[in-house]
Amino acid sequence: MLAEVLVFVPSVSNFRRQWLMERMAAAQIAALAAEAAPGGQLPSTLRNELLEQAKVKAIAVKRADSRILIIEMDMAADIDASYDLRHASWLTLIADALMVYVAPDDRIIRVVGEPGFDEGEFIEVVMGEAPLKAAMIRYGLDILGLSILISIITAALVYLSLDALLVKPMTKLTWNIVRFSERPEDPSRIINPSSRRDEIGTAERELSSMQRELAETLSQKTRLAALGLAVSKISHDLRNMLSSAQLLSDRLITVKDPTVQRLVPKLIASLDRAIRLCARTLDFGQAQEIAPRRQRFELAPLVTEVGDSLGLPRPKLIGWSVDIEEALEVDADRDQLFRVLSNLCRNAVQALESQDEAAGEIVVAARREGSVTVIEVADTGPGVPERARAHLFKAFQSVARKGGTGLGLAIAAELVQAHGGNLTLLDTEGGAIFRVTIPDLVVELDHARRLSA
Template sequence: MGERLGFAPLSLAERVLYVSDDIQSAGKEKSEPARYGPGLSGKLLLLTIVFVMVAEVLVFVPSVSNFRRQWLMARLEDAQIAALAAEAAPGGQLPRTLRDELLQSVKVKAVAVKRTDSRRLILEEDMPAEIDASYDLRDATWLTLISDALMVFAEPADRVIRVVGKPNFATGEFIEVVMEEAPLKAAMIRYGLDILGLSILISIITAALVYLTLDMLLVKPMTKLTWNMVRFSERPEDPTRIVTPSGRRDEIGTAERELAAMQAELAGMLNQKNRLAALGLAVSKISHDLRNMLSSAQLLSDRLRSVKDERVQQLVPKLLASLDRAIRLCARTLDFGQAQETPPKRKQFELAPLVTEVGEGLALPRPDLIEWNLDVPPDLKVDADRDQLFRVLSNLCRNAVQALESEADGMGEIVITARREGSVTLIDVRDTGPGVSERARAHLFEAFQSVARKGGTGLGLAIAAELVNAHGGQIMLASNEGGATFRVIIPDVVVDLQRARRRSA
């Protein structure tokens, strides 16, 4: 689309820079999260108060029911004492004034007692009252008691009720009284207000304790994590903004440690992207200037053809081929900043001349230092892209040379062997160097990760793996004893087509 609008295509460095800018701008956009309603602390305090009040209400209902039952039982006990006093009077009859005084003291209008098979009215006012409701406390269930207690608050205060019970009577005996409900309702209201005040006090104290505890254990650590995530999102590439775990062993501590690890990984990835952006820009600049220099060198090398020296005539074609290969590589690097290699242009060719050319390009052998031994049959052919396979073997041999040079004496041997197994070509590159370290083996074929020596970039093996994979082949560390042995497996194009057909099937 850039070409249609008349803009120059983006290079690899510019693409990576744009990706990094998008990540950082996305972090800045999230640096000021919107706040809706109260914070976590306020919600926690409010919910704690509500839950404690709900618990108090659930306790209040049976408490009021029990208070009503005890209050009525107390009235029945007082009525029982008054009835015993009335029965002890001569003739079982009390003077009117004494009768009224007893009824007023126990706050009832009438008292009746049942013994054996007879029921006797002991005390009664002159004007019998009309009864509005009756309650039997002898076999009342807790649901009935709760329902009757709640009805007291809903009914009028001037009701007259009949209550039956047996506080201290033998089996088959009971006492019943007729009384006004207003004193009971007033007592229940006072009791309810006392319970309400106590509930509010308990709710405040409990809510404060629960709030302070949860605020210290949960809210403040979560607020700290939230603040850190917002702060980290502003500058995710800054390692100083990574959260510091508190060392807790609970879920908060686990969240802190996981967040710290995730932030460290993200910061590393962003720093690596910045390095890749800088590297891509540098490679684009270097490739541009290097292509111009190589073109000039190619023009100068053409003049060597006129030199009659036999040795020069042997080296000029190889020099020109190397310059052509380098110029094509620079051109591909600059072509839209390609991050991937071009598909291989495969054909069958003899492998031995290519291996000899690799050794000549690296100045191998080096007398008294590095031996260069080839075990490649002259008629062995490989089906591959010649330039790309040259780069693969050149990278492997260059790594072998650098491994030998890292030794104290700088001496050793590089051996290349090749053979055919059916439709597959196997190429082994072995050296007698120190081998590949454990740290380098963990990320052997990853760019910028497989650096095995000081000053290395970790790109050689990554490029070789990408080129071999493009051929449908495989590269591996076949052995690491007595030096490193890398094996390159290149299948013929017929084998690749058969694999493709099997995958599609």
């Protein structure tokens, strides 16, 4: 709109000036004809015809400081406004042009100008403003129609540009999001980003990346759900088999062999632990771990039990060292902490078995740091690859060996977090050191008094 106004106003002003100059040129021609007449007098019929052709009421020519009235109509008219086109500025011309639209139709104006036929000569004409106003209205309407046409063409081009550059790409994005939401597990519904480098192209690439991550996550969740169903079935049958094995192991107590007497309690404890694990279906793929049943107990015997369950030490193959004070206690769920240390030590055993060197060593150390128990499981194996560290504690990201499920570290991290602690991998030159931190349980005094009462 502002652009149209800036175009319309100077155009109308220039049209008015050109129209008046054309009238003055026609008046000057009429004046030359009048001067050429015998005695400078024209018949009234010819005079009126010349004034009609020039569309003026009177014509006066000024030469060499003399002003001569050449032609005028029989009836003199009162002049309502005078305009001098010789020295008028653009602002004056614009203001005069706009005034024409609001002025009365019957105004009589006097116009002074230099048509340019002879140097130093200027001409004055008296004329009615109605023809000028009618011509300017027609010109304004033409400009308006042309502006509307240009606006329509411009609007169509803008619409087509916006439709091609924004609307259609946004419609495509919206359609793809709706389509992907119907079946997010279908990789064929992931958007194929274009090569655009603007915000639309960035949105397409980010949406494609997000959809791929979501599809992979859903695929993994589906596999986990299937695994959980399989584990629940296996757990049911395995619990029955372990119960039978437990009944048979109870009879070994009557055997007098010292070795049997030493191993039977550990065997029964392992079977009891396995049966409880199956009964609760505590597996990563099927069920959430139950809240820890915490109690204070000595840590060294539990670590020794872990080593016995893994057959450690293994002479000339894997060394086994426990650096824990006998009196050191930990506040934790005994069964869950056994599973944490068992998973960490089993991973260490598998790492040592995968290396070419003939022998290696596993060291379990523990200490107290205030109200926190710190346990470190170290091995002299090949260590953890750098590319595996980012997803070390995620399910199905096996690190120690091929064929592993990749659940050991994920389960261990979940159990430690349930205790309010952390499981981290320390940076070392060689081998691997996993650190477990378990803070003591903070018991509110009021709650403790109620329990003791």
